[in-house]
Amino acid sequence: MTATLIYCYDPMCSWCWGFSPTWTKLQQSLQGLIDSDQLTIQPMLGGLAIDSDIPMPEDMKYKLESTWKNIQITLGTEFNFDFWRTASPRRSTYPACRACYVARDMGSEEDMYHAIQKAYYLNAKNPSDLDTLTECAELIGLKADSFQKAMSHVKNEKLIEEEIEQARHLGLNSFPSLALLIGNRLTPIPLDYKNHTSMLETIKKALS
Template identity: 80%
Template sequence: MAATLIYCYDPMCSWCWGFRPTWIKLQKALQDLIDADQLTIQPMLGGLAIDSDVAMPDDMKHKLEGTWQNIQSSLGTEFNFDFWKTAAPRRSTYPACRACYVARDTGLEEEMYHAIQEAYYLHAKNPSDLDTLMECAEHIGMNPEGFQKTMQHVKNEQLLEEEIEQARHLGLNSFPSLALLIGNTLTPIPLDYQDHSSMLNAIKKALS
């Protein structure tokens, strides 16, 4: 029976952006186990903030900008701080999460995740806006019209909310989170943002 490594994330979570290089290294290091059918990786969307058209209050903007500065100074992660001057931020990550959910059906979830992160953190575009998400969809080769229709379907059927509820049920309440599911046993994997080897060792230990 293959174990499942659950990666719980939100595409607009700045710590997920900071974790990205180490997460890529960890996935590469796990490739042998994946090829041997001992492990599968299952992304799960966390959903930081519900749908909202309300402009973000100034105190929250300053708080989040401070988080970006903290991540940049501790991890060396690149951010484009123009976002806080030029965009009209809203506290709403569900649309970006839905975009990743939609891209999953065509095997492009990771590509969508990265496209959203780069649009947001490097190009100061707002992934709370459908226009930005449609640009990302087109960028990774999806049909923008079909993408928009499926986004609406996922919203109408509350499919994202079901997945978020599942993540909460598993106790995956912070993003990013890693947990290894073997049968009915869920083992949290402590994160190391700068070195993948401790997480790799923890996964191998749990598998043995």
């Protein structure tokens, strides 16, 4: 029986950005299990914040910028704090989630995920905006027209909402989250943001 490692994330989750280097190392360390069909990795979108055109309140901007500073101090993660002064932020991550969902159908979910994170955290661009997401799509080789049509379809069919509901049903309520599904048994994998080794050992032990 092939086990499934579920990675629940939101592309605009700053802790997911902080976790990114360690998550990459963990995936690389799991490659042997993937190649031998013992394990598959399934991304799942968590959806931090619904669609909104309302400018972010000042107190929330301050809170989120403080979170970035905390992650930078704790993990050494790079951030471009110009975002909070130049990008007109909104509390809306569903568009970025849809972009990753669309890219998944086109075989490029991880590329889109990384493109959105870089646009947001390094280049101070706003992934709540369709223009930013379309630019990310083009950067990873997708066509703007087909991407935007697919974005509309995913929104109209509420496909992101379905996936978020599935994540909640599995108890994946924080981002990032890792859980190992073997048959009907779901085992949460405790996160270590600085070192992938403990997570790797937990997964291997569960598989054995």
